[in-house]
Amino acid sequence: NLEDIKAPDCFYVERKLRERMKIPVFHDDQHGTAVVVLAALVGTARLLRRDIADLRVAMLGAGAAGTAVARILVAAGVQDIVGVDRAGVIHAGRDDAAEEPFSWWVDATNPRNVTGTLDDALDNANVFIGLSGANLVTPEQLERMAPDSAVFAMANPNPEIEPELIPENVRVIATGRSDYPNQINNVLCFPGVFRGALDVNAREINEQMKVAAAHAIASVIPEEQLNEEYVIPSVFNDEVVTAVAAAVAQAARDTGVARRMAEGTTPLRVPTGSNT
Template sequence: MSVQSSVPLATREDLALAYTPGVAQVCEAIADDESLVHELTWVGRAVAVVTDGSAVLGLGNIGPRAAMPVMEGKAVLFKQFGGVDAVPICLDTQDPDEIVAIVTALAPSFGGINLEDISAPRCFDIERRLEATLPIPVFHDDQHGTAIVVLAALRNAARVLGRDLRDLRIVVSGAGAAGVAVTKMLISGGADAGEIVVLDSQGCLHTGRTDLNPEKAALAATTNAGGITGDIANALRGADVLIGVSGGTIGETALAGMSPGGAIFALANPTPEVHPEIAARYAAVVATGRSDFPNQINNVLAFPGIFRGALDAGATRITDGMKVAAANAIAEVLAEGELSTGAIVPSALDPRVAPAVAAAVAAAARRDGVLR
């Protein structure tokens, strides 16, 4: 990564404009009208990529310094695919109050905040508090980026299979940041909440459990209308779709109970919950989070275009409508002739994706009335 000037600095006149005395005129203009900061500085196209290093990839709580390579990579992807300047910021605290205070203090320097690799359930509270405080988009990518791409992929999987999203029985294995967000996103996108069963390490979420944190309890109240209890084998009996966002291994005995001709999205990285070769024995459509198998569920399909669209529109937050619009745009990049069981999402390198997502998100921001 590097920082480069967008204007030449070759002469004394260039320097006088880029710094003193010319820059003082810009400072005075912004002091008179703070909204000009989005036009006259890089704030309107800059995002902070913020982590506390508590839940990095599949590596866990490795701390802020070891998390920096991932944040740098994220910043590079922002620039490459969305034309968005991003700055990696690794905080040496895992206290939610301190994180909220620090990010709030940093916010005037940025047009958006991308929270990254912050463990659940702390991430839910941190994101909610920042959304309520800041007049700029706040987006925890581990939750919403994954969820948006899963919705896009499942829409297209349903098209390939000749099914309707609302008629699918869906099992979500994992009730952390990604699992909660995926479930909410699927419901927002049209899936039947009652036909979704979510599991954590103790089994199915249902209203009879007394050991659930508030996020899980809210899911239990809106999903699993049949009151299924027990383990993954119980949940998968007759299910059409398995979405794995938990790690661990799901055995073939459990998979054998699924309805034939469905879909398995085993998204744990680097080791999927179900190896694709095994998953193919029990499902017609198989997806993973890995780049060396077909149908990679990759967040890079979502976040560059989402922030590009939000910044272009001058959005103050990212609504559920904007997220669903992003998912639909990703799904629709693939024309009917491009869709197959081995291609339900575009390639992460497909140049059509970010512009399509940005346009859809900007339009949704205008519809939802969340413009600056």
Template sequence: MSSSTVDPADPVFLLHRGGKMAVTSTVPLTSREDLSLAYTPGVARVCEAIAADPALVDEYTWVSHTVAVVTDGSAVLGLGNIGPRAALPVMEGKAVLFKQFAGVDAVPVCLDTQDVDEIVAVVRALAPSFGGINLEDISAPRCFEIERRLDEALDIPVFHDDQHGTAIVVLAALRNAATLLDRKLGDLRVAVSGAGAAGVAVTKMLIAGGVNPDQVVVCDSKGIIGRHRTELTGTKAELAASTNADGRHGDITEALRDADVLVGVSGGQIPEAAVAGMAPGGIVFALANPTPEVHPEVAARHVAVVATGRSDYPNQINNVLAFPGVFRGALDAGATRITEAMKVAAADAIAGVVAESLTADAIVPSPLDPRVAPAVAEAVAEAARRDGVARR
């Protein structure tokens, strides 16, 4: 968007003028004594103590409640590879959501490189300043390697929200949809449309949460992923080996034939005829934003429960239900990483918030529900302790 297309009176631009966040002091600075305590000479004593015992950094700095929100601007929203400067409003938005919903301080870090080695090196170098790393809007397949390498290298939680935040909320929503329809996760036949960052994570999360991998079929832009696809490498090859036990071939229409669940995370359009081929009483999560893979009104003609990624339809699958509480819980527990069990616990906690009041139009809480983040944080912290990755 050129400067000539910016309307200074537009409420969106008015809200963003000057940015959406600022740094404020937590201590008084109104006297010479204040200065001597907060800065020199008093601060030197704290520095010496941390140098002698690095674990004290959690108690005497912001590290225990602060994360870095890191992007390279390569996959921002549905806008694509728009670069680090254009990504900054999204990262600021993420940071203020962390603060609003979970009391976690967050710092946007937009990197002017899309080289995997450089990103890993920079984040490793920055890590001592933070208690966790939230990776954001980094394109697949690079995002998988970046997260894996940082997770191995750092002793703080690393979490790619585009993957795991989406996956956690999808699992929560599917748990409640299945409960509402008196179905069991292990009996559901699931088709996932999209094999990028979100699609891969959703597939793994659903399996971790109880979906039978033999009953899962994943599609990418070339069709169903399976052992018949000889060109697959990396993550897609792993999906081929662990799903599609029936060896289905073809496109999304074939993947949806007699399926109970569609999870759309591709952005591509799915024809109504394909949805009509699903089993009766099905579930559709059409999560592409702003244009769902299937219009919710169209999907509702053929299935029992519909969810989207949009706020103007019921059942919004919104990552804000997950990431604030996940990091709050991980930080509270002093977790060194985020395990699969911690993510499943987060999904269970989200589902539990509305478990007693389920309807077809309310299978997940509102993103503004104040019960969500505390419930997720408590569940995640407990799971971290069970998994042996907590330091407190």
């Protein structure tokens, strides 16, 4: 498990370790964040009765976490993502379009060829995902989004916009903080992901395993309990680890990276506790 490696170095380090090692390599700052963001998006889409493939997503931040989030959203079927960094919208005409990680963004996102600033990316967007810095977004900018939209403002300790300032066209709000509803926290991901990978002696943790983990996290919330303040489970929910581990192990088997079946492994024991 890798932690606290800045972009773009983290992409090189992780890639080289995967090439050289026969065990899973997982940069939590990238992939743990990505899995939990996708889980929150799946929960939001369920609440809004929307297909995630039809959502327009605007993202602020194209570093390690932002790029990993965009990658998993594409893998999960999101078709319209517009990324923005300090230089503006990421598009093929930028001078840095051939550099890592922007070359991936150019190839895989922005199908409408949006240019300009965050304002342009937010026009009629259904979801805003912030992985940047504090107080970079204004209420007026979010008013450009579609009705019943969602804002995931995840800069820590202070989000891109304080939840109290978010306008009424936004229906779902998530942050990285525990003092607001819908906390997007990596701890929902990595214990179950590693448990599942270890149970089947997986060679790697691939994108399908991460997508499976996200859907497993989202599935913990029953349909009748979904609401604007509960689209992602609490970090104290004791069903999450077992659900994620089972889904990850199955995805590893399905994609041919499991080196043993789960039979004969020690069943996971998780202490009982709060399901809130």
